[in-house]
Amino acid sequence: MKFAVIRFPGSNCDRDMYNAAKKIDCEVEYVDYRKTSLEGFDGVLIPGGFSFGDYLRSGAMAKVAPIMDEIKRFADEGKLVLGVCNGFQVLTEARLLPGALIHNDHHQFICRNDSIRVNNHSQFTHLYDIGEDLTIPIAHGEGHYYCDDETYQSLVDNHQIMFTYNDNPNGSYKDIAGITNEQGNVLGMMPHPERALDQLLSTDDGLKLFQSMITPYEKGE
Numbered sequence: 001m002k003f004a005v006i007r008f009p010g011s012n013c014d015r016d017m018y019n020a021a022k023k024i025d026c027e028v029e030y031v032d033y034r035k036t037s038l039e040g041f042d043g044v045l046i047p048g049g050f051s052f053g054d055y056l057r058s059g060a061m062a063k064v065a066p067i068m069d070e071i072k073r074f075a076d077e078g079k080l081v082l083g084v085c086n087g088f089q090v091l092t093e094a095r096l097l098p099g100a101l102i103h104n105d106h107h108q109f110i111c112r113n114d115s116i117r118v119n120n121h122s123q124f125t126h127l128y129d130i131g132e133d134l135t136i137p138i139a140h141g142e143g144h145y146y147c148d149d150e151t152y153q154s155l156v157d158n159h160q161i162m163f164t165y166n167d168n169p170n171g172s173y174k175d176i177a178g179i180t181n182e183q184g185n186v187l188g189m190m191p192h193p194e195r196a197l198d199q200l201l202s203t204d205d206g207l208k209l210f211q212s213m214i215t216p217y218e219k220g221e
């Protein structure tokens with residue numbers, strides 16, 4: 001399996017994403033935001049950071065970058081797209097995922113290890129147990145997930161909520177930390193699994209997420 005790590009001006013977790021793909025013995029290449037093709041890739045990783053300096057809103061300028069039409073086409077084909085932190089913000093801005101990420105309710109940038117719970121199985125989470133608690137770092141100023149009640153109900157009904165916070169750090173609606181699209185092939189999450197791959201860095205709880213991506217999964221398992 002070959003991954004593309006998308007690089008925007010201001011991306012700063014691109015190297016960690018690259019290393020995550022290497023850690024699971026996959027091929028990986030950086031792809032510049034001005035490119036318009038993802039030919040030859042099987043999965044897309046949109047890293048964290050401050051794309052275009054978070055101007056306007058985080059992800060608001062990245063969503064109109066040339067590569068985005070190709071990422072939408074890629075997702076429509078059912079291929080895997082993972083957006084972490086700023087990547088999640090880009091995916092909601094691009095409407096590849098429902099809802100929005102707004103400023104943390106306390107208006108502080110927050111950076112710490114956090115406890116999140118696995119809520120559902122998907123192509124991204126099936127190697128975890130449902131209900132399993134993971135320690136994963138968070139680092140964001142605009143990580144407060146917001147959606148209306150109708151959207152929330154559809155997320156619940158379609159089993160799209162993958163992760164919730166055990167100790168909500170930002171005011172996210174219903175403690176939501178990560179969701180997929182309805183088809184289950186696009187995941188956005190604020191916590192950083194790519195920074196949780198080695199006990200030397202205090203947790204390797206993110207490893208199974210990347211391993212899940214490359215392990216066959218039948219929906220509903």
Ligand SMILES: NC(=O)CC[C@H](N)C(=O)O
Binds near residue numbers: 047058087140
């Ligand atoms: N680590 C990151 O991706 C930062 C995310 C984002 N720019 C924020 O501060 O909310």
